Amino acid sequence: MITGYLMSLLWIGLFYLVGGIxxxxxxxxxxxxxxxxxxxxNYIEHYGLTRPPGTPVRPxxxxxxxxxxxAMVLFSLTRHSAHHEKPKVQFWKLDPCxxxxxxxxxxxxxxxxxxxxxxxxxxxTPDLDKWEKQYAPG
Numbered sequence: 001m002i003t004g005y006l007m008s009l010l011w012i013g014l015f016y017l018v019g020g021i022x023x024x025x026x027x028x029x030x031x032x033x034x035x036x037x038x039x040x041x042n043y044i045e046h047y048g049l050t051r052p053p054g055t056p057v058r059p060x061x062x063x064x065x066x067x068x069x070x071a072m073v074l075f076s077l078t079r080h081s082a083h084h085e086k087p088k089v090q091f092w093k094l095d096p097c098x099x100x101x102x103x104x105x106x107x108x109x110x111x112x113x114x115x116x117x118x119x120x121x122x123x124x125t126p127d128l129d130k131w132e133k134q135y136a137p138g
Contacts, residue, residue, distance in 0.1 A: 041107070044114050045080050048128045049101065050136065059085045059100040060135045066096045067106035074107055101131045 015027035045062050064081035079091065081100030103110045104123050114120045 037111075040111055040114065041077075044103065044107075044110050047114070047124060049131060057084045059097045060131070062100065063103045064097050064100040065103040065106055065110070066098070070106035070108070078107065101127065101135075 012024065012027060015023040017023075019026060047063065049061050049063070051057065051061050059081035062081045062084050065078045067078065070078045077091075079094040079096055081097035082089075082094040083091065085097065086094065104127060105113070113123060
């Protein structure tokens with residue numbers, strides 16, 4: 001963890017050294033956007049899916065999408081469920097998980113919709129209800 005913090009401080013210093021205050025603001029702005037996107041993607045990949053403590057993570061514990069455009073643009077990030085099933089396999093070798101819960105749309109559309117809670121709940125609730133009937137713990 002300390003190494004990560006030191007690396008971040010190094011990058012902050014380099015951006016300040018090269019670009020002054022503007023470079024520093026630019027770097028910190030992109031860092032905030034990147035962190036936001038990371039957390040939103042993590043949210044949509046796991047929203048509402050539960051598992052009992054101590055049980056292994058399986059494909060049914062993450063939302064998946066097999067939309068072609070999302071797969072091409074996001075370098076197979078869409079195969080997130082397959083990653084849960086085979087965590088040691090390189091991402092480009094993962095196969096689509098057809099039996100995993102499926103996002104209603106591709107990543108960009110799903111990400112955009114989840115930022116508007118009333119629409120998000122209306123769209124995701126039917127799929128979450130199906131998941132609960134099939135996989136929810138006792």
